[in-house]
Amino acid sequence: MSQTAILVKEKGVVRIDKPFDFMCSQLRNGRYKLTIERYTESRTLSQNALMWLWFTCIEQETGTDKQDVHDYYCNLFLRRTAFINGRETVIAGSTSKLNTLQMTEFMNKVKADAAVELGITLPLPEDRYYQEFINEYKYRR
Template sequence: MSQTAILVKEKGVVRIDKPFDFMCSQLRNGRYKVTIERYTEPRTISQNALMWLWFTCIENETGTDKQDVHDYYCSLFLRRTAVINGKETVVAGSTSRLNTLQMTDFLNKVKADAATELGISLPLPDDLYYQEFINEYKYRR
């Protein structure tokens, strides 16, 4: 059995959401390794919505189905090597498993590739004509 707690450091002060002694009391006797890693949130709904809006735009501009566009970019940017039954193989990751930072990186790569390879400018929410972009593509899903 493992224990998980959220540790927050703000202005030099560290807070933890559970008493450390209590967490340790819940463990069986034995040796344990304590690791502290930066907590990241899963990708946000707005990131996912932006991605599909972009893929709808690419579908409209190229004629390629947006699911195929999704799969293409996952294959292009989320590839990794996995060992399956003792053999190395290349697999494509999924955006559903990305955290917010990883999803931002993925979206930036898609945006850059669409601009350079397809000649399609994909706007971000802060861009001047983003609302017009939404109005153009949101109902084409």
């Protein structure tokens, strides 16, 4: 049985969401390894919405179906090697499994590729003409 807790450090102060002694009391006798790793959230709905807005733009500008655009970029940037039944195979990952940091990295790669390979500028929410971009593509989904 493992124990999980959320540890937060803000302004030099560490807080944990359950007492450490209690968590240890729930474990069986034995040796354990304690690992602390950065907590990440799943991709956000706003990241997902922006990604599909970008793919709608690419669809409108290139004539390529937005699902095909999605699959293309997943194959290009989320590809990994796996062994299935003893055979090596390449698998395209899915954006649904990404955390917020991984989704940001994926979208930065899509943005850069679209600019270089397609000549399409995909804006971020903080960009100057972002609202105009939304108005242009949000109803075309």
